[in-house]
Amino acid sequence: MAGDPSNASLWTDADVYIGPLSAVNPTNANAPFGSDWGLVGLLDGDDGMPESRDEDTDDKYAWGGILVRTSRAHFKLTKSFSVLEDNPTTRSLIWPGSSETEIVVPVPVPVKVGFEVRDSGTGKVHRLITRRYAVIEVDGDVDQNETDLTKVTLAATIYPDSDKVLFDRQTTPVLSSISVSPSSASVVVGDIAALTATATYDDSSTQDVTSAATWTSSAPSKATVSAGFVTGVAAGSSTVTAAYSGKTSSCSVTVTSS
Structure with missing residues (x-):
């Protein structure tokens, strides 16, 4: 349908x-x-x-x-x-x-x-x-x-x-999509990288929803995430996803030892 x-x-x-x-x-x-x-x-x-x-x-x-x-x-x-x-x-x-x-x-x-x-x-x-x-x-x-x-x-x-x-x-404008920027990021073990989630509505308006989004990491043994802040845990890679009002967007994170 x-x-x-x-x-x-x-x-x-x-x-x-x-x-x-x-x-x-x-x-x-x-x-x-x-x-x-x-x-x-x-x-x-x-x-x-x-x-x-x-x-x-x-x-x-x-x-x-x-x-x-x-x-x-x-x-x-x-x-x-x-x-x-x-x-x-x-x-x-x-x-x-x-x-x-x-x-x-x-x-x-x-x-x-x-x-x-x-x-x-x-x-x-x-x-x-x-x-x-x-x-x-x-x-x-x-x-x-x-x-x-x-x-x-x-x-x-x-x-x-x-x-x-x-x-x-x-x-009220209807949520069309969200996007995470940057779309890929690199972080050293022990360091923190900041991501931003932006919502786009059907009237073309946008809103920063970083703090309101729900953040998850596909490999928390490599990188953890909270409120858009990614912390490198161990060398490797992870996909960090932001979810907001039924819409999602992801960022590829590479963690290096130095």
């Missing part, structure tokens, strides 16, 4: 953040949302965050029934999620305009929304943050009973900006 398993994701956790139109986006997927964002809390993982796309299409045909062109207009994107908590953030979405003591007829207001999913197996984080705003409304009935958690499904209609941009997308 062809394909790259590292490109597949199993989203094991998720959060939805709500902010005013003035809310500032995090700088990247590793940065936390600021204090101007509110968290809806527990979500129903089985329901997930489904997207619904609506668009008016009109097929144009030439004589003879030949399809020539399709016109498209009125695109609408709705993204849903189901909340399990009753907290100030969820109440502001379910009953906008209401207070702690009064429930009024809801009139949805524009808000910014950040959708975040996480893959605990790879550490990958994926975020979609509304570029302009969303309008959130209750989708379906709200049932309160003695056997099920109270759940409210909310549907967020996403409004694009003037350039038709719906979301700002933030993702």
Whole structure:
């Protein structure tokens, strides 16, 4: 079977953040949302965050029934999620305009929304943050009973900006490979040589992972290794390998007596 398993994701956790139109986006997927964002809390993982796309299409045909062109207009994107908590953030979405003591007829207001999913197996984080705003409304009935958690499904209609941009997308880079440098080294018995492990990600960024990698020597009677530092033990050779997040790279080490 062809394909790259590292490109597949199993989203094991998720959060939805709500902010005013003035809310500032995090700088990247590793940065936390600021204090101007509110968290809806527990979500129903089985329901997930489904997207619904609506668009008016009109097929144009030439004589003879030949399809020539399709016109498209009125695109609408709705993204849903189901909340399990009753907290100030969820109440502001379910009953906008209401207070702690009064429930009024809801009139949805524009808000910014950040959708975040996480893959605990790879550490990958994926975020979609509304570029302009969303309008959130209750989708379906709200049932309160003695056997099920109270759940409210909310549907967020996403409004694009003037350039038709719906979301700002933030993702953590995915590890593509690691490399050990130098690729070969020579060390005298009793001396120490330093190796470096560098990680390369799918966005072409790199990171020194020497201290985070796991180092092994194929012949510890000839050379030992710890945190990238190779110590010559006896004349001979060994292959030193660095492993980091499922990726490996090696260096050929020659140990001489002098």
